[in-house]
Amino acid sequence: MSHFPATPGCAAEVSPREEWDAGTMGCGELVLELREKMLALRPGEYFRLIARDPGAPEDLPAWCRMTGHRLAQANHPQYLIERRKEP
Amino acid sequence: MTKRFCVSLTYAKNDTDKATVAFVVANAAVASDKESIVFLSTEGVRLAQKGYADDIHEQGFAPLRELMANFVKAGGKIYVCSPCFKKRGLDENKLVDGAVVVGGAKLVEFLSENAASVSY
Numbered sequence: 007m008s009h010f011p012a013t014p015g016c017a018a019e020v021s022p023r024e025e026w027d028a029g030t031m032g033c034g035e036l037v038l039e040l041r042e043k044m045l046a047l048r049p050g051e052y053f054r055l056i057a058r059d060p061g062a063p064e065d066l067p068a069w070c071r072m073t074g075h076r077l078a079q080a081n082h083p084q085y086l087i088e089r090r091k092e093p
Numbered sequence: 094m095t096k097r098f099c100v101s102l103t104y105a106k107n108d109t110d111k112a113t114v115a116f117v118v119a120n121a122a123v124a125s126d127k128e129s130i131v132f133l134s135t136e137g138v139r140l141a142q143k144g145y146a147d148d149i150h151e152q153g154f155a156p157l158r159e160l161m162a163n164f165v166k167a168g169g170k171i172y173v174c175s176p177c178f179k180k181r182g183l184d185e186n187k188l189v190d191g192a193v194v195v196g197g198a199k200l201v202e203f204l205s206e207n208a209a210s211v212s213y
Contacts, residue, residue: 033117033118033120033121034116034117034119034120034121034122034124034160035120035154035155035160035163036119037116037120037121037125038120038121038124038163038164038167040124040125041102041167042167064162065121065180068125069121069124069125072094072125072126073124073125073126
């Protein structure tokens with residue numbers, strides 16, 4: 007499992023529990039599959055996502071705001087998401 | 094923020110691009126924890142028949158049959174306009190999973206309770 011590098015001003019380096027290279031998948035297909043993968047994690051665990059779709063930089067923060075998952079780091083096409091506490 | 098989302102779709106094989114994108118957006122809604130429906134009316138009701146969408150596969154998208162199945166698997170519902178369905182002589186015993194034939198009142202009830210909607 008690879009490590010996600012720490013960025014200045016952010017929390018120390020974390021080790022994602024899972025990771026997924028979604029390639030160019032985007033829009034509803036991307037977030038629906040991402041939803042299943044995030045909910046398979048335990049609360050507080052991290053997920054590393056690579057999403058090259060040009061809509062991802064806008065979509066993923068919006069999706070995290072709606073679902074309660076925390077977008078810990080975003081550096082397109084790499085994203086680090088912390089699973090929400092709620093089921 | 095509203096918790097309900099409706100995608101209204103009036104096309105089937107007469108515009109497979111619109112039919113596909115409608116379900117892609119519906120998948121985004123259900124993936125975002127919205128109580129989500131796709132409302133099929135006029136020509137769109139044909140998509141509710143088992144097997145109809147099997148050969149619809151727009152370039153750059155997953156096959157429509159897969160998009161529809163994923164939507165339902167994630168908790169989405171497909172409302173099928175009753176008069177549109179009957180007008181076309183379709184078979185209510187051959188509905189795809191997650192589809193239910195409804196009248197206007199069912200749609201009005203859903204939309205009237207703080208739902209957002211987009212149409213294709």
